Amino acid sequence: MARVLVGVKRVIDYAVKVRVKPDKTGVVTEGVKHSMNPFDEIAVEEAVRLKEKKVASEIIAVSCGPPQAQEVIRTALAMGVDKGIHVEVTGPEYETLQPVHVSKILAKIAQEENADIVIVGKQAIDDDCNQTAQMTAAVLNWPQATFASKIEKGDKEITVTREVDGGLETIKCKLPAVISADLRLNEPRYATLPNIMKAKKKPIKKVTPKDLGVDTTPRIQIVSVEDPPTRQAGVILPDVDTLIGKLKEGGHI
Template sequence: MSLKALVGVKRVIDYAVKVRVKADKTGVVTDGIKHSMNPFCEIALEEAIRMKEKNLVKDVIAVSCGPTQCLETLRTALAMGADRAIHVEISQDIYNKMQPLHVAKLLAKIAQIEKPDIILVGKQAIDDDANQTAQMIAGLLDWPQATFASKIEPDGDKRLKVKREVDSGLENISVSLPCVISADLRLNEPRYATLPNIMKAKKKNIDKKTLSDLGVDLKCDTIVMNKVEEPPTRKAGIKVETVQDLVAKLKEIGRI
């Protein structure tokens, strides 16, 4: 098998950073905040690189959509082992209004140009937790999809066997190529980019595309963000001495 893999990578606020809401409640504070590659995107990229190491994939292309800062994420992808990178340059104003459907349209368009055998993305991004992009890409391209993948193996010449994590346990499916796969948490553990590879990645060219280059009109005014609020502070609990006291308290607050 000698396949081409297209991997979507998103720049998000680092998972270790405590997110703060802006004073005017129009969004979250991003200025001066550490950003990194979305953890689920790291897993998707790692899987593509591992497939290349097993000679299942010959070319790994990382794609990121957004403002100039996304170049940092793509450099990380190249340092991890991606062969090429594509940056779809989008102004910050438009990017702030983008939804999963817009990203899906862009990745689907790039797929029509690059003609990959596999599109790998994270099952969700930790900023919006939408879990929609993979499914929408598959719908736009009319490709088979395997979401929440925890294991990927070859299944004949033009098929992949995917183990999926579902509510009832694990599900094994076989999908024909080309296909769209979204990576779950237990698919793998991403590698750290080594310093020599980080230095090499700085010298690699990143192909830049614009919305006009791709012929995509995002029309990002269909959803309006009214207000962003922090979740309410959790109230302190109470202690009870006996089971009878617990039952009485639950009845009092209407839980039973």
């Protein structure tokens, strides 16, 4: 049976209106509700379903971030994950932590834990990078199946239905492999109270990138973070001819 590693990220909750800091160095996170990245919830759910189907033997959730990142690991444990690993990254180091760093961390843990499958959400809703799965596969030199909307396990391979621009694509991957979860893969379960209580007793191991031999030196410099421009007010035109005239002029409507 497969050992599954799931990446979970703590992000500003999707229902919160994000505000830019006055100094434009980033967004306001203090006192703002955070939760597990929605695509990572889907990844956790899929891992738990693989275990319920007796395909997976153990599931390990990994999160990189400040001490509060343990909250999303506990959520994953309450959903059915067996144990957690918290890679503690704080302060300025966390603000410049990129997918290239996270992928190296995930790859190292996947090797240490003898994982057969790594599942992550296709992207995080804060930076929308959509890079971690692809980079993790590259670091490990494993096959990748991104944007998965269906996963079926064979003997030594998986069949994945992918969401692509032109429709659906079905591929076969030999294990070990890296998968990224798309929106239609499943509907994540709610953690029940008994499982939330059980999750409190499940182990969370704490490590640092340095312990894993991963250099988190920033590769980027944030110059400025700004709100998108305010949308211009619309104009009501009397008829189609006026509309066509305006479009021909190349003017803004």
